[in-house]
Amino acid sequence: MSSFQSYFFEKAIKLSVKKAVKKGIRERGIEEKREMLDMAASKMGKLPKNCQVVPLQLDGLYAEWLATGTTLPGKVVLYLHGGGYALCSANTHRPLAARIGKAAGVNVLFPEYRLAPEHPFPAAIEDAVNVYRWLLKQGYTENDIIFAGDSAGGGLCLATALVLRDQNEPLPAGIVCLSPWVDLTSSGESYQKNREIDPYLSVKAVMEAARMYAGTESLDHPLISPIFADLTGLPPLFIQSGTHEILQSDASMLAAKAKDANVNVSIKVWDGMWHVWQISGDLLPEAKKATREIGQFIKQIFKT
Template identity: 40%
Template sequence: MPSLAEQREQFATLLTRPLPPDVRSSATTLGGRPALELRVETPGTAGQDVLLYFHGGGFVVGAARVPAHLTVALLRHLDGRALSLDYRLAPEHPFPAAPDDCLAAYRELLDSGADPRRLVIAGDSAGAALAVVTMTRAREAGLPLPAAAVLFSPVTDLTLSGASLQSKDGIDPIFTRAELEWYFAQYVPDGDRSAPGASPLFADLTGLPPLLIQVGSSEVLLDDAVRLAGRAGADEVAVTLEVAPGRPHVFQLTESAEAAAALDRAGRFLASWLPDGEAPARSPQAGSDTDKDGR
């Protein structure tokens, strides 16, 4: 197995794409952690919408910059800025370092004047899990919750009890159960992996804002998403589940027409829960989130 440093470099090299020319990025800090701020430089887009994004990577690899093109695709449906957080990674910083960082970032946004009615959250994979945990912890702390959240292929059950871990074994082109076990052992080396702060599938989701969950049918983690949607529904949360046939884990990161369409639906979902309702999507500029065939 490659070293941890090599895994992190390979992950970033494989998934990071150039930002479109109409997007301005700048380094900042949020909740005491480095963060990437993104804005679409289009006239008349200086609004107060805020998108807080948590990257994936199994709690071990990944960085704020890696899914920035995905974050931008969502931001095009909003009028404001996006902030992608570099939370602390395991094994150097095991649980609960990452959720602590994410909650601190959310709290600072509110303290700095962000209107929760214009604040939305999104994340992919481990970052989607952190998005859910951030919202449940914010609720427990008495903080106002965001307007809506989008979850791409959420990791919700670190106990690995989902049936799809067997039924999709050999079909999933990215993960095996053994690989996931390694990641989760780095993140929660000791303690109860079924604790709601680690595995949001087992959390009380009552009071959370509307959720959109997108997942691929080829994932060993398919049941993590499906069961989370069921739990949200049982807890009276408005939830929409989309299962893309034959697609892999976080397929939205790929350069394909299906990924672009899924991101467009996700962006429209977030915008539809803001005070102004559906905001018109701004067309991407050259070099942005279309696939290689220009679709």
């Protein structure tokens, strides 16, 4: 059963989205949408206490090291943010990534991969693969690295791992997916079942983002929609999703597909939760608990 706080939190989200739609946010240009999201995030997101943010450049990409005090030195989470492959940045997702790092006791590397429509598929995957290879060149081994991402970032984690697998490169020790967007064809039942209760996402907006990212490629391309890929050989997978999001079927189908491929997979579907509720941080009991569980999974992987 969801918390008392979540009831009012979800109501507030719906009201905010309704106001934004009335102001014509959907008709704004992509750059203006990005600026609005960054501005909104700067007023809401708080970093964990004593978090250190160290900017760096990785082959032309902006990235950040996020350090909140390590209990597992020499280990790292490579975090890939969501935003439909077209929106969001370190400004919007830095607090979430840092809280995951704190819960796990590891540093986080947060790259800003290239975004659509300027850079459609496969630009984001190319960037993620290059950042992973950079980590290996710095002396980390595959057993020292876990991929984590939310929404499109979750799908990007999987696509990146699939590319590495197919090129016979070492795979990360595990993958964490928060409300993963892995079916850009929108074929799951939750797209219709939850379309009226999802406080954040609309089916129309998700389909438009899918087309923007895919460009000229088919939406069922296995690196665009990993539920259509052979997942054999992937590392342990940890998935969280909510019953109030239209992408809930993505998570369930991903878990089933991974299980069929003999991947070690764990999924938890949170009653009454919406898309990437974990980003709410200390404001929501469910967000704090979900982050703790992510940290526990990461610690378990690194200690085995």
